Structures are given as structure tokens and as C-alpha cells.
Amino acid sequence: MRLSCVLTLLGLTSYSLAGVTVQKPGLSVPAKYAANRAAAEKIFTTSYAAYKEFAFGHDELLPVSESFEDDLGGWGASLVDAMGTMLVMGLDDLFTETLNFTSQIDFNTPPAAGLVSVFETTIRFVGGLLSAYELSGEQHPILVTKAKQVADKLAFAWVGDNVIPFGHIDFPSNTPNIAVTNIAEAGTLTLEWTTLSKFTNNATYGNLATQSVLHIADLASPLPGLAPQDIDPASGEFDGAYLSWGGGSDSYFEYLLKFARLSNTNNNVYIDTWKTAVDSSIRTLLKTSTVGNHSYLADDNGGEIIHVGSHLACFFPGNWLLGGKLLQNQTIIDFALKLNDGCWNTYASTETGIGPEGFAFISPDGNFTGGGTITPQQLAFNSEHGFYITSSDYIQRPEVLESNFYAWRVTGDTKYLDRAAAAIASFNKFLPATVAFAGLNDVDDFSAGLIDITESFWFAEVLKYLYLTFDDPSHISLDDYVFNTECHPLKAPPALNSYGSGNFIPQKPFTAHTTGAPRPAISPI
Ligand SMILES: *[C@@H]1O[C@H](CO)[C@@H](O)[C@H](O)[C@H]1NC(C)=O
Ligand SMILES: *[C@@H]1O[C@H](CO)[C@@H](O)[C@H](O)[C@H]1NC(C)=O
Ligand SMILES: *[C@@H]1O[C@H](CO)[C@@H](O)[C@H](O)[C@H]1NC(C)=O
Ligand SMILES: *[C@@H]1O[C@H](CO)[C@@H](O)[C@H](O)[C@H]1NC(C)=O
Ligand SMILES: *[C@@H]1O[C@H](CO)[C@@H](O)[C@H](O)[C@H]1NC(C)=O
Numbered sequence: 475m476r477l478s479c480v481l482t483l484l485g486l487t488s489y490s491l492a493g494v495t496v497q498k499p500g501l502s503v504p505a506k507y508a509a510n511r512a513a514a515e516k517i518f519t520t521s522y523a524a525y526k527e528f529a530f531g532h533d534e535l536l537p538v539s540e541s542f543e544d545d546l547g548g549w550g551a552s553l554v555d556a557m558g559t560m561l562v563m564g565l566d567d568l569f570t571e572t573l574n575f576t577s578q579i580d581f582n583t584p585p586a587a588g589l590v591s592v593f594e595t596t597i598r599f600v601g602g603l604l605s606a607y608e609l610s611g612e613q614h615p616i617l618v619t620k621a622k623q624v625a626d627k628l629a630f631a632w633v634g635d636n637v638i639p640f641g642h643i644d645f646p647s648n649t650p651n652i653a654v655t656n657i658a659e660a661g662t663l664t665l666e667w668t669t670l671s672k673f674t675n676n677a678t679y680g681n682l683a684t685q686s687v688l689h690i691a692d693l694a695s696p697l698p699g700l701a702p703q704d705i706d707p708a709s710g711e712f713d714g715a716y717l718s719w720g721g722g723s724d725s726y727f728e729y730l731l732k733f734a735r736l737s738n739t740n741n742n743v744y745i746d747t748w749k750t751a752v753d754s755s756i757r758t759l760l761k762t763s764t765v766g767n768h769s770y771l772a773d774d775n776g777g778e779i780i781h782v783g784s785h786l787a788c789f790f791p792g793n794w795l796l797g798g799k800l801l802q803n804q805t806i807i808d809f810a811l812k813l814n815d816g817c818w819n820t821y822a823s824t825e826t827g828i829g830p831e832g833f834a835f836i837s838p839d840g841n842f843t844g845g846g847t848i849t850p851q852q853l854a855f856n857s858e859h860g861f862y863i864t865s866s867d868y869i870q871r872p873e874v875l876e877s878n879f880y881a882w883r884v885t886g887d888t889k890y891l892d893r894a895a896a897a898i899a900s901f902n903k904f905l906p907a908t909v910a911f912a913g914l915n916d917v918d919d920f921s922a923g924l925i926d927i928t929e930s931f932w933f934a935e936v937l938k939y940l941y942l943t944f945d946d947p948s949h950i951s952l953d954d955y956v957f958n959t960e961c962h963p964l965k966a967p968p969a970l971n972s973y974g975s976g977n978f979i980p981q982k983p984f985t986a987h988t989t990g991a992p993r994p995a996i997s998p999i
Contacts, residue, residue, distance in 0.1 A: 548586025
């Protein structure tokens with residue numbers, strides 16, 4: 475009998491035992507950094523005021539042309555994404571105003587444009603509405619009603635006996651777009667849909683999402699734990715053998731871990747698969763640059779190493795820190811901190827102090843990227859910085875600052891506060907457009923101009939992670955909350971004393987094949 479069972483029989487809950495902790499105990503932000511929290515809030519209120527004036531109720535603000543865009547259904551994605559940040563920042567009047575709008579969204583009206591992404595809609599709308607419901611003290615059941623309304627439409631992505639959902643839905647006809655999807659789309663629904671099940675007392679939502687992940691985790695993969703990127707919902711088989719922690723795969727791995735923590739499930743498959751994926755990645759994908767000895771995680775295509783990295787993939791240092799703490803595995807934590815430095819180096823190396831969308835590197839094993847050859851300019855940049863830029867834009871992505879937030883909360887090293895403060899200064903210097911904050915065409919050449927969009931995840935993610943980096947660490951503690959991949963915090967139960975079985979998932983014989991199914995007409999973000 476386990477000790478916790480004995481305590482339960484004695485009338486003591488197992489919660490009275492200290493579960494594993496993620497944050498460094500007793501942490502506080504030194505007073506000299508206090509102005510940065512206000513600076514993050516100021517960027518938020520400035521951005522939101524412009525959204526309200528020029529784009530209210532639309533998906534995104536266009537901050538140069540003072541206009542708006544609707545590419546996520548047209549139901550006000552930025553507004554729904556911003557609600558949780560308002561609550562975290564204590565901007566209750568703004569929240570009340572958005573609540574009035576949110577309670578009137580009709581997800582049954584045809585979307586503004588095209589097909590609706592099950593993944594993008596889940597992480598913003600289902601995640602944003604349910605997180606706001608929790609953060610506002612469960613006082614506004616309309617937020618659950620609206621999350622249910624949109625999820626009931628998205629549930630048409632599961633067709634017949636298929637356990638893997640199709641990626642996109644035509645809302646007017648409730649029919650999916652029949653095409654190959656990817657593991658990020660099929661595997662990033664568990665946090666939101668199980669939370670919806672909890673608040674609606676309908677287990678169907680959670681079951682749909684978990685079945686999909688359990689199916690992916692059970693398939694043979696090229697390396698233990700590392701599922702290939704593409705999957706055909708019709709056959710339930712992988713398509714190809716491309717391994718990556720970047721876009722298209724990323725949050726499948728992220729949610730294997732986070733679902734284990736949010737649910738405290740006794741099904742160890744989730745966290746054991748995550749741990750196995752990390753172990754395979756350390757063995758095969760982890761590389762150091764010939765210049766500067768920076769650590770990066772490569773991709774792998776059928777056994778061939780692809781020496782690339784991306785802003786999107788830079789969530790993994792934070793994810794590995796969370797997992798390293800939950801598994802109490804210092805090896806994972808140490809690698810995570812090195813990888814986090816590698817990601818930060820992409821910020822520290824540019825003219826604007828902001829990192830690029832895509833990059834590549836040269837390591838002792840080679841320089842193959844699957845793309846073109848290295849230009850003389852890239853080689854010169856590489857010889858100075860230990861990586862080179864392949865996609866120069868910054869589209870307000872959060873991941874580098876997200877991992878930096880985890881690094882601060884886990885280690886308490888103030889160098890991470892300095893990095894976040896440097897990012898705020900860069901944003902204030904380089905991103906202001908006509909009315910709010912824009913993206914950059916070239917992080918290493920400011921003169922290349924601005925990108926005319928304020929992304930919804932600027933409100934949900936970038937500014938929330940920055941604010942929380944400088945906030946009292948006991949507020950939205952990583953020991954109390956699990957963030958969905960759009961940075962919407964969901965309340966977690968007290969942590970267990972240990973996670974996982976302690977074992978790795980054994981390798982099964984894998985043969986790569988291409989299903990021949992249609993490719994998606996829309997490329998996932
Ligand atoms: C809610 O919005 C409507 C317009 O959509 C407005 O007439 C009403 O005053 C608002 N209510 C509150 C409490 O803000
Ligand atoms: C639970 O939700 C599913 C998915 O929308 C729906 O089909 C089913 O009717 C619901 N069950 C109940 C008991 O409401
Ligand atoms: C910790 O993680 C490392 C890297 O994956 C692995 O080699 C080691 O076996 C893990 N330790 C335990 C106790 O699981
Ligand atoms: C380079 O980094 C690796 C991994 O972080 C480390 O083991 C190694 O000692 C470093 N090599 C040099 C020459 O600094
Ligand atoms: C890239 O690798 C190829 C093949 O190993 C090699 O010939 C070439 O010099 C390398 N280029 C750089 C810039 O390292």
C-alpha cells in the first residue's frame with residue numbers, strides 16, 4: 475500500500491504531502507525590475523486601445539493601416555485571446571467590456587472566410603473562454619456555454635470511427651476538409667477539451683481529444699517516442715517520417731506532458747511518451763554549433779539530420795524545464811537551460827534584439843538543411859553568431875520569451891529578468907506602428923519595414939508571459955496552473971509526489987510510408 479493511500483484511510487488527503495514543485499521556492503522579483511511589469515501592461519493597454527478603436531470584434535488589428543482582418547472565423551479572436559491577460563493584469567473594466575461582446579458571439583453564424591481550423595480555434599476560443607471563466611472566479615457561465623457552442627461545431631472533425639480528427643471544418647455544412655493533418659493539430663486538444671468536459675459534465679469532449687493522442691502515441695515511430703509530423707485521419711497512419719519539435723509537431727509533445735500534469739491521470743502513457751521523446755531527442759537531435767558551441771535541436775527526415783531551428787520550436791526549453799521538474803530529472807533540466815540559451819542567442823545576435831522566424835546552424839556532423847546552400851552573408855553572420863537566419867521576419871511570436879519565463883520561475887536566476895527587460899526595450903523601440911505594435915520584415919535590418927498585423931497571440935501570449943515574468947511569482951504559479959499552448963492558464967490540481975512509471979516506451983519496428991491522401995489546402999500555423 476502506498477503511503478498516500480494510508481494517509482487517505484487515516485482521513486488525510488494525499489495533498490497534505492508535498493507534491494513535486496516546479497518553481498524555485500520563495501522566489502521574488504527584485505525591486506529594480508518593477509518598472510518592467512508596468513511596461514508590459516502599458517504595451518498591452520496601448521495595443522488593446524487601438525484594437526478597440528480600429529478592429530473591435532474582428533480577429534486582428536492592422537496597426538499600420540488602422541484597419542482589421544478576419545482570418546480566424548471573424549468572431550473576434552484577439553478579443554477572446556486578450557480576456558485572460560486582462561484578468562491576469564487586473565484590468566477588470568476591460569474584461570467586463572469584452573465579456574459583453576463574448577457572450578454575444580454566435581459560432582453558428584458562418585465564419586468570415588474559408589475553413590475553420592480545429593486546432594487554432596480550440597487553443598484560442600475554447601482555451602481562452604474556459605481560462606477566462608476560471609480566472610474570473612467561475613462567475614460567468616456564459617463563457618462555458620460559448621466554449622461548448624464552438625466545440626460542438628469542431629466535434630464534426632471526427633468522422634465515423636476515425637480517432638484522429640480532420641484539421642479543418644466547413645462550418646456552414648459541418649463537414650471536414652478531407653486531407654492529411656499533423657500531430658500538432660490532432661494532439662493539442664486535450665487540455666481544452668477535458669476542461670470543457672469538466673465544466674459541462676459531458677465526457678465526450680475529453681474522450682475525443684485523448685483518444686486521438688493515445689492513438690498517435692501507440693503507433694510505431696522512427697525513434698522511440700518521436701512521432702512523425704503528418705498523419706492521415708482517414709487511415710490513422712503516419713504519412714512520412716519527418717521528426718521535429720517545430721511547427722506542425724510542437725504542441726503534440728507539449729501536451730503529452732501538460733495533460734499529464736493538468737489531469738494527474740494514472741495513465742502513464744502520456745508522460746512516459748514525453749520522456750521517451752526527450753530522451754530520443756537528446757540522443758539524436760541535440761547538436762552544438764561549430765561556432766560558439768550553442769545547443770540546438772535539429773529535425774530528422776528518415777534518418778537524415780536537418781540543421782534547422784525556429785522561433786516556434788523555441789517553446790521546448792520551457793516545456794523541458796516543466797517536465798524535468800515534474801520528473802525530477804536534472805539531466806533534462808540542464809539540457810533545457812542550454813537549449814534556452816541557444817534560443818536566446820537568436821535574439822541577442824540581431825540588430826533589433828528580436829529573434830527571427832527561422833534559422834539554421836552548422837554543427838560538427840554537418841550543415842544539411844534540406845534547402846539551398848549557405849550564402850556568403852549567412853556564412854559571415856554564422857561565423858559571428860553560431861547560427862544564420864533563413865526567415866528574417868518577426869511575427870510577434872512568444873516562444874523565446876515563454877521559455878525565458880519558465881527559466882526564471884524554475885531557477886530564480888535574474889539573467890532571465892534582464893533578457894525579458896531587453897525584449898521589452900526592443901519591442902518599444904522597433905515595433906510601434908501607426909497605432910499599435912507591428913511585426914518586422916527583418917529582425918536584423920529594421921529599415922526593411924513593419925508587418926501590418928497585431929497577432930491575437932501578442933495579446934494572449936507575448937504580453938502575458940512578459941507581465942508574469944515581472945509579477946509576484948506566486949501569482950499564476952507554475953505549481954498551480956498549466957498554460958495551454960496559447961498561454962491561457964488552466965487551474966491544475968495539487969501536484970503528485972511523482973509522475974510517470976519510471977520507464978521509457980519501447981521501440982516498435984517502423985516502416986515509413988506515404989499515404990497518398992490529399993494534402994491540406996491550408997498550411998497550419
Ligand atoms: C453591451 O453591449 C451592448 C451593445 O452590443 C450595449 O448596448 C450595452 O450597453 C453593453 N452593456 C454593458 C454592460 O456594457
Ligand atoms: C456531449 O457532447 C457531444 C459532442 O458535442 C454530443 O454529441 C452529445 O450529445 C453530448 N452528450 C450529452 C449527454 O449532452
Ligand atoms: C533523465 O533523463 C535522461 C535524459 O533523457 C535519461 O537518460 C535518464 O535515464 C533520466 N533519468 C531517469 C531516472 O529516468
Ligand atoms: C560544448 O557544449 C557541450 C554541451 O553543452 C559541452 O558538453 C562541451 O563541453 C562544450 N564544449 C566546449 C568546447 O565548450
Ligand atoms: C556544408 O557541408 C558540405 C558537405 O559536407 C561541405 O562541402 C561544405 O563546405 C559545408 N559548408 C559549410 C559552410 O560549412
